[in-house]
Amino acid sequence: MPPSFRESEPDETRPLLGNDRADAASYTSSSSGTQRSLASASASEPPALNKISRTDLAWVLAGLWSAVFLGALDGTIVATLLSPIGSYFNESNRSSYIGTSYLLSVCCFTPLYGRLSDILGRKGAMLLALSFFGSGTLLCGLAPSMDALIAARALAGMGGGGVMTVSSVAVTDLIPLRQRGLYQGMTNILFGLGAGLGGPLGGWMNDALGWRSAFLLQMPILVFSYILVALKVSIKLPDEVESQPLHAKLRRIDVLGSFTLVGTVGCLLLGLSLKSTEELPWTHPVVWGLLLASVVFAVLFIWVETRYAPYPVMPMRLIKQRTPLFVSLSNFFGSVAAFSMIYNVPLYFSAVRLNSSTDAGLHLLPHSVAISTGSVFAGWVMRRTGRLYNLTLFSCLLTVLAATLVAMWNESSAAFHLWLDVAPQGFGMASVITTTLIAMIASVTREDIAVATGITYLFRTTGQVIGVSLSGALLQTVLTAKLRERIHGPDAVSVHSDSTHARAYRHSTTIIPTLAPELRQAAVDSYADALHVVFICQAVINFMCFLCCLPIQENPLPCVSQRVSLPRARS
Incomplete structure (x- = not known):
């Protein structure tokens, strides 16, 4: 099989769009197995369908x-x-x-x-x-x-x-x-x-x-x-798809793969959600049973997609490729950290700063503005320069910086830190989501674009739910331990028991201002410690997102709506 364009271009920082003649010369000289150039590929490019x-x-x-x-x-x-x-x-x-x-x-x-x-x-x-x-x-x-x-x-x-x-x-x-x-x-x-x-x-x-x-x-x-x-x-759609009768199109639906995928994701997220919302222990039969079922469904899903399905819902050949794999992982880790921050930053201002719910929500306003700004900025840079690799890494580092700054919050933090430290997270993650989507589209053939896009959104939405569930479970674990350390005597009964009052300490921040001064300070300090641990974990997960962005490749693309379909090697 002729070498793929991606294989012949090892430099991840090569622009998406370069000088056509230079690209053609580079491609011709680097492809020992073929003398085809970009110019000849462009000449044979099919006309735009839409x-x-x-x-x-x-x-x-x-x-x-x-x-x-x-x-x-x-x-x-x-x-x-x-x-x-x-x-x-x-x-x-x-x-x-x-x-x-x-x-x-x-x-x-x-x-x-x-x-x-x-x-x-x-x-x-x-x-x-x-x-x-x-x-x-x-x-x-x-x-x-x-x-x-x-x-x-x-x-x-x-x-x-x-x-x-x-x-x-x-x-x-x-x-x-x-x-x-x-x-x-x-x-x-x-x-x-x-x-x-x-x-x-x-x-x-x-x-x-x-x-x-x-x-x-x-x-x-x-x-x-x-x-x-x-x-x-x-x-x-391409003629080979448009010309098929309806029954032939319906046969392309991967029923078994879809069922095992739903079982994998559904059991995993349901198990984590029950652990978080119902405060069930990891040893509870429902929790470990659902997680075990998720593993079983995952094994079956991989087998079906690899060996059985003629038109797999998640082609393993895409996941095995370098850029689709690391785009998916970066979107997963980035979404885990982003949604953990979105849910826990307002909690910090409600439980630690004792602000009203309205004031706590307003502290996310710079984050929301930064999301819109980051997306447009990333699109503008890619349109002007044709590059995305360095932009992706820079944006990831912004999210690491933001999570680190938020993890350093304490009672003496200046007001501008409390308002602006979340902005780099929104700006950076919005930019990463935009650039990695383009990287995913650039790394697959035209007929795989729809499936690859679906895979990207799967990892993204799964990361969102896991980010909320795992951060909530971690928060409650640390919070309960800290409350038990700080509250002693008769008041300790309300924390150590499973009563409604005990749940109120851990689930409702509105009760904190009404507590006696010593109890109120203990609750505030316990929430601060628990959220500090969560914010540190967010910084670590954002750094994992950065590591996953390093192997992403930057593929040159023609500046037309239909890309050149060059052969790609199977992984």
């Missing part, structure tokens, strides 16, 4: 991005409504499952949409995702019980992950890859805007109209997105 006017592109992006905006908005709206919903149904102890069921569903079904977008087409897959998401959201607004609401959120999650994946794949089909990072930055701006507005909007809707309105009032935006996608999205 040419679209600016007006139609604007309508297509409006349909896709409105769904992305709504998905982000929905997530933070629901997070705000957990307490009111739990009180409404008199089941506050189960309110956390509203979020957990959605995230589990998103993680399990996100990678399936990569293959579905090849089978059903981009429009069909997006309409399917919007149908699941819209049906689940509508049923949430009409739910008669907590069980029905949890099930409806799981149904919404079946589409929520697909919205992000398919919209990303569709934009890749329409936008030249050199500009792809800039458009990804715009997508992240809308995602950040939706996430930022969700909290205050959800609170206002609950106070003014009731919690059900927060779900029902999403429907007009969903209908708007659905209509635009149905009318305007018309993306052609």
Whole structure:
């Protein structure tokens, strides 16, 4: 087999787009097994499948991005409504499952949409995702019980992950890859805007109209997105896919691989979630049983994808390749650290600084602004320079710096540190997510783009849930130990027991200001110690993300919407 372009270009810092003649000469001289140059490859490049006017592109992006905006908005709206919903149904102890069921569903079904977008087409897959998401959201607004609401959120999650994946794949089909990072930055701006507005909007809707309105009032935006996608999205796939009959396309669905993947991810995340939210010990049969089942499903999944599935949902040949593997791992570790910080920084200001919930949330505002700025900056740099490798490493180092600064917070930290130290985390991680997505797209052939994008989002969403679950479990473990060290005498009973009062110490920061001075100081110091450990772990995980970015390769790409399809060696 002729050597791949990636093999003939060992320098990871080579620009995405260089001088065509220089690239051709370099490729010709470095490929001993073939004399083909980039110029001849470009000459034989197939014509672009999807040419679209600016007006139609604007309508297509409006349909896709409105769904992305709504998905982000929905997530933070629901997070705000957990307490009111739990009180409404008199089941506050189960309110956390509203979020957990959605995230589990998103993680399990996100990678399936990569293959579905090849089978059903981009429009069909997006309409399917919007149908699941819209049906689940509508049923949430009409739910008669907590069980029905949890099930409806799981149904919404079946589409929520697909919205992000398919919209990303569709934009890749329409936008030249050199500009792809800039458009990804715009997508992240809308995602950040939706996430930022969700909290205050959800609170206002609950106070003014009731919690059900927060779900029902999403429907007009969903209908708007659905209509635009149905009318305007018309993306052609390669002839070998387009010409297949429906039954042949349906045979491409990897049913067994999908089932074992859902079992792997679902059992893992459910086990970690129960460990965190229910405070079950690791030795509890439910926890270790679910984790063991996840391992068994993982072994079966690898066997199915390697030996059995003709069209695997996660081709092992992609995961074995250098850049796709390390892009996936960097997205996983980066998401673990990012979501741990998003959830624990407000807790620091509530439990240690004793600020109000509103003030605690406002300290994430610089982080939200930095997310939008980092995405656009990364896209602009890649468009101007055609490079992403050094930008990726620099952005990763920013996240390490941010986590280190946050881990150094104490009672004497200056106010500007408390406000600005989180900003490099948002800026750096948004940039990393943008550049690594382009690196993933650049490292695979055109027919693998959809599946590779789905894999990227799988690792990203799995990291988000694990980041929240593991940081919560670590926080509660250290917090309980520190409280037992500091509180003695009669008051120790309320901490050492499993009573409702004991849970209040560890789960509600609102009780801390009402405690006696000695107890209040003990609680504040214990939370500070526990969060310090969590923040140190975040810095370590961000550094692991940096290490995973080192092997990522930078592949040159033509400045056209359809890339040159050069042969690639199998790993």
